[in-house]
Amino acid sequence: MRRWILVVVTLAMALVAGFVLAARAQEEGPAAAQGAAVDTTGKGYTAAYLIEPTTRRVLLAENADRMLPTASMAKMMTCLIAMEQVRGGRLNLDMPVTISARASTMGGSQIYAKQGQVFTLRALLAAAMVQSANDAAAAIAETVAGSNEAFAALMNERAKELRLTHSVFHDPHGLPNFQDPQQVDQMSAHDLAILGMELMKYPLMRAYAKMPTMPFVNGTFTVGLTNPNHLIQPGKRDYYPPADGIKTGFSEPAGYCITAAARQGDMQLVCVVMGARRSFGPQSSFGIAARLMGEAFAKWVMATPLRKGEPAGTVAVSGGRATTVPAIAGADVRAVVRRGGEGRLQVAVSGGAKAPVRAGDTVGRIQVREEGQVIATLPAVAGASVPVASWWQKLWPF
DSSP states (O other): OHHHHHHHHHHHHHHHHHHHHHHHHHHSSOSOOTTOOOOOSSSSOSEEEEEETTTTEEEEEESTTOOEEOGGGGHHHHHHHHHHHHHTTSSOTTOEEEOOTTGGGOOSSOOOOOTTOEEEHHHHHHIIIIIOOHHHHHHHHHHHHSSHHHHHHHHHHHHHHTTOTTEEOSOSSOOOOSSOTTOOOEEOHHHHHHHHHHHTTSHHHHHHHTOSEEOOOOSSOOSOEEOOOGGGOTTSTTOOTTEEEEEEEEETTTEEEEEEEEEETTEEEEEEEEEEOBSSSTTBHHHHHHHHHHHHHHHEEEEEEEOTTOEEEEEEEESBSSSEEEEEESSOEEEEEETTOGGGEEEEEEEEEESSBOTTOEEEEEEEEETTEEEEEEEEEESSOBOBOOHHHHHSOO
């Protein structure tokens, strides 16, 4: 009798384990896909990309253009499109959204929304960003485009507009397509970084991206939202205080992935890690991203070789009462340089203008060079007005 009880208990535990593994595999991606993540770098991950957003200086790129499964990081595009619709006045954050039958059947991470339940768009965006809720992402997609399929077309169109040339979308959430397992959202590490930077232009998304937990109650979900990003969770082993976002992802083929962001002093970083094989610790996507950003903060600094309004030089003016005009910086000129190398930067201005020139007109460009390499470029503007020369000046220009 005891033997039979032991057999039954063992079978039950195996069944439960199977359900747990299946749920984990479905949480944010399919069980099989092309471009599955493997440790091609020999460093415990498949691809990595590190960039400073304001100057767009790339500090690290490993397999940066390789298309890989995104898992739930694809939800960044879902939220971006929704926020752009709000900005354009086509949607409202406080508008009611009724959960459809299809949205209510999403698996994996969710808020267990039921068919017919009503949420504001704001609440669904919070659920998608903080909880990585698949049902919320599906409901957002249906609100914007009528169906997940139509929304995926919008995602691909927006990717082209953003010049994300190594990206393809099939759904708004990252769950597997059981009818066609190859229909998997894929992006490169480079494209994910650009997408993350675009999404973080919206203050609401920045707030959600760094929110560890958030109160959220409906009829079936009362525990509140919990962000799976360990970097922003003070109680987690992989907590990284400078971190302030952005989005995690996991699936069996994708491995553990993150599009991370952190700020230290006046420098912001965005770091993408794809294909990590550990869920926590130094070899996890969290541990790797924290290490890469920590090393970057130690090695690089933000320099401002020229402030807004300061002169960068002069440019020639043709047909004017003066032959040159001061070229000044229209904004602070910022550059990311190796620590200790701030004094070795060179600032040069090029360009020219035809009279009349008004103060503030763009008359050229300012370049910042480090050891001969251009690391920053911005417009140079006229520091004074130059009217057209009188007829006698044109005849006698001395």
